[in-house]
Amino acid sequence: MTTAPAAALGTRELALRERARRVIPGGMYGHMRVEAFSRAHPQFMVSGNGCRVTDADGREYIDLMCGWGPIVLGHRHPAVTAAILDQFERGDCLDGTSPVAVDYAELLVDTVPSADWAMFCKNGTDATTMCVTTARAATGRRKVLVATGAYHGAVPWCALRGKGVTAEDQAHLIHFEYNDLASAEAAAAEAGDDLAAILVCPMRHDIRRDQELADPAFARGLRALADRTGAVLILDDVRCGLRLDLRGSWEPLGVRPDLTAWSKALANGQPLGAVTGTEALRDAARSIYVTGSFWYAAVPLAAGLATLRELRKGQALPAMARTGSRLRDGLAAQAAAHGFEIRQTGPVQMPVLYFAEDSDISLGTAWAEAAVTRGVYLHPWHNWFLSAAHTDADIDDILDRTDDAFAAVRRLPH
Amino acid sequence: MTTAPAAALGTRELALRERARRVIPGGMYGHMRVEAFSRAHPQFMVSGNGCRVTDADGREYIDLMCGWGPIVLGHRHPAVTAAILDQFERGDCLDGTSPVAVDYAELLVDTVPSADWAMFCKNGTDATTMCVTTARAATGRRKVLVATGAYHGAVPWCALRGKGVTAEDQAHLIHFEYNDLASAEAAAAEAGDDLAAILVCPMRHDIRRDQELADPAFARGLRALADRTGAVLILDDVRCGLRLDLRGSWEPLGVRPDLTAWSKALANGQPLGAVTGTEALRDAARSIYVTGSFWYAAVPLAAGLATLRELRKGQALPAMARTGSRLRDGLAAQAAAHGFEIRQTGPVQMPVLYFAEDSDISLGTAWAEAAVTRGVYLHPWHNWFLSAAHTDADIDDILDRTDDAFAAVRRLPH
Known part of the structure; x- marks a missing residue:
């Protein structure tokens, strides 16, 4: 076609x-x-409000990317906006940390069962790097198991693509296949007594392919493998964190990591990452030297505190699950009505849609382009994100437009 | 003592x-x-205004750390504050970049003679990492020369201390001594045809020792060495950038780097880093894959634009040079009057002060503690930072207090 x-x-x-x-x-x-x-x-955007964003030409879109994850409560959420402005009025980048860092660390520890402490940073990559460094400091070992194709950041030690990376940068990574416990066991055996950590995402959300929820037996098996070998289990909750379960994305499976990397949704758009960990790893976390010029700034921490307080009220996550299901059901019905076979995978709050027999994603790209020109901002091969600002009416508005997008793609010559 | x-x-x-x-x-x-x-x-601070900061107990300090560098115009500078609030009102973390990214990249390119392009990030470490990766991508080589003891970030590939770092993380670093061109030549010889880059700070500002300005012959020698070997000369201007010379800290020496890492002062406290580079390295910069969830957010870029516009008015840097000299002269006179031999090194805008015969910095620490209890926030063994908000009167206020601090230390038993 x-x-x-x-x-x-x-x-x-x-x-x-x-x-x-x-x-x-x-x-x-x-x-x-x-x-x-x-x-x-559009490459350029100028404003956002609730679940809508506007580009440089004044065109409005219903937002299904949410800043590629950070916007979990909606753009310019009133409570978070108020916290940002209030803290900014008082102080942001000072010579010491703001008391809000303590308030926020306490609330994270209270919210996340696997967390006895927290440290803050700016990027998700900062957080995953801190986790791996802490695990190596704790164990005195070097090898880190990672799933093939999993994204843990865009720096040489974990880069998936791009130039300028040396073999030594990734010398101590050993790969396993997601949801394949036997492959993880084999990777651990290869590491032998040098196994420092198992680094894993709560689900498989690699780009350009279907998402896969974690098989509970796989998650439990990794926990047991870490316990048996003395390795540190690190959950990379950067992308999923605070959208699926406030307690950590593997808490529903009964699997608690030793360390968790957080970022994206933590502060509803403000630049913030975090590492949380268990008491057993507190001294190791203290022994590494990590820092950044802006890691102690108060405004993102105040935004994090306000975001977590809002999420703890209990309405946002169920709302995203409900509207996500409404969107998935609607898209499935539309695809069928237009004669397309599609696959929608992953949790409904973080959907992705692929067309059958579309290995180069050309059909998916055409549909995404048709959707964006009709005012729905979504991606052809990266998962989307719902926010608590999406209402049933917004989903219905999206579906009106995606129906037209399916029709437009159906009319293409093929 | x-x-x-x-x-x-x-x-x-x-x-x-x-x-x-x-x-x-x-x-x-x-x-x-x-x-x-x-x-x-104090560990905790709650507010800042101009050159003053306030701790959690309401105690005010005249600020000689300036957020450890970022605050170059003073806390809550009116023009930057207005730009931040205006941009925040419109949009910050969206699905695409704001037009302000283009405005700001254009102004950086117009300001910095070695810059034909710019890329933005969050941490200084992001910027130095991007520079090294770009240099490796451009050359297809691996070795990077760095000065012994130089700080280029707090991640494993460049970590100076702390646990959790493996030998492989730094396998391709080769060390030379700052201001010793022969040692850099020897390091380059060791790298042979695998030399990708020379990474160097504009001055030696390692902690716990005197600062050293770059010998112009050393800087020119590194430029010639890079040219002769086909290596990339990277200037790590994270700490000095925008305080010594807006065009880049080695421009007064007539030495232009191929790549420059920026952060700290760029946006007067907002979280921002940048890489600028030459036309010859544009394709290499494009070939690496680097990104972060918050790298495209508009508010820090708007703050960067406002900060650079303000600095380009031409008053801020001369003001810092003038007040820095006033501070240095005053401290020198006070030390002599109190019978102390001290060393003040580095540029006056980024001073540091050590006492003679104080190898464990116990005397320096006692003096810094005496200063902070008298309302002057400065550090015993990390360089300080002036801002354009410091007036002659503020310097005189500082000197009133440091005189008392010298007297207090003189009264200590020893």
Whole structure:
């Protein structure tokens, strides 16, 4: 099949892209470089409110990416916005930490059963790196098991792609297959008495493929493997954290990690990462030297505190589960009505949709482009994110537009 | 000699420390863990305004650390504050980048002669890591020369201390001595045809020792060495950037790096890092995969733009040079009057002060503790930072208090 013609990008968007190409390599970098996944998505956005975002040409979209995860309560959530402005008025980047760091660490420890302490940082990658370093400090060992294809950050020690990485950067990684306990056991055997940690995401959410929930037996098996070998079980909850279960994404499975890496949704958009861990790892966490110029700033911590307080009220996560199901059911019905076979995988709060027999994701890309030109911002091959700001009416509004997108893709020559 | 008795910390400070010890390993971590350098400095701060900060007990200090560097215009600078609030009102963490990223990249490129492009991130460590990765991508080589003891971040590949680091993390680093061109030549020879980069700070600002300005012949020699070997010259301007020379800290020496890492002062306290580079390295920068959840957020970029616009007005850097000289001259006179031999090194905008015959820095620590209890926040063994908010009157106020601190230390038994 051929794909849809490129949707017309706005004049301001085009002018900004032209300027950006001169002063930013490739015009943009990283996961938000839209030319890597679409000819129709705007590169530039200027505002957000609730579950809606607006691009540089004033076009509004219902947002199914939520800032690629951080926005869990909705853009400009009143309570978080008030906390940000209040803290900013008082003080942000000072010579010492704000008391809000203690308030927030206490609330995290109270919320997360596997947490006896917390440390804060800026990036998800900061958090995963701190976890691995802590595990090595605790065990005096070096090897780290990671699932093939799993994303744990964009720095050389865990990079999945891109240039400039040396073999030594990843010399102590040993790979296993997600949801394949035997492969993890084999990787542990390869590590022998040098096994420091098992680093794993709560589900398989690798790009360009179906998501897979963790098989509870797999999760429990990793916990037992860590216990048996004296290795540290690290849960990389950066992407899923605070959307699936406030206590940690494996708590429903009864599996508690030794260390957890958090970021994205922690502070509803403010730059914040965190590591939480067990009492047994407190001294090891203290023994590593980690820091950053902005890690102690008060505003993101105040936003984190306000976000967690709001989430603990108990309405946000059930709301995302309900609206996520409504979206999934609606998309399934639409696809069937238009004669498409699709796969929707992963938890409904973090959906992804692929078309059958679409290995190059050209059909999926055409559909995502059709959706974005109709005012629904979603991605062809990275999971989406719901927020608590999405109402049933917003989902129905999305579905009105995606129905039209399915119809448009159906009309394409193939 | 014995040191001064511990100054009385405030009751709120003590209560916060007790709570923090339960939920944060060691009570705090990284460079802001005050127990690592003082018994008198407050761990917790609640507000800042101009060149003054206030701790949890309401005690005010004249600030000579400036958030450990970021605060270059003063806390709550009106123009930056207005830019932050204006951008926050419109949008911060969205699904795409804000147009302000382009405005800011253009202004950086216009300001920094060695910059043909810019990329943005959150930490100084993000920026140095991106530089090294870009250099390896550009050259297809692996070895990186770094000065012994130089701080380039707190992650395993460049860690100076702390546990959890493996030999492989630093397998491709080769060390030279700062300001010793022959040692750099020898390190390059050791790297042979595998030399990817020379990573160097604009001056030697290692902790616990005198600072050293770069010998211009050393800087020019590194430039020539990089040119001769085809290696990339990376300037780590994270700590000095925008305080010594807006064009880059080695521009006065006539030495232009291929890549520059920036952070700290870029956005007057907002979390932001950047890499700038030459046209020759644009494709390599594009070929690496780097990203972060909050790297595209608009508020820190708007703050960076406002900060650079303010600095380009031309008053801030000369003001810091003038007040820095006034401080240095005053401290020198006071030390002599009180019969102390001291060393003040580095640029006056980033001073540090050591006492003679004080190898364990016990005297320096006692003096810093005496200063902080008298309302001047400075550090015993990390360089301080001036800001444009410091006036001559503020310096005189500082000197009134440091005179008393010298007198107090003179009265100690020894």
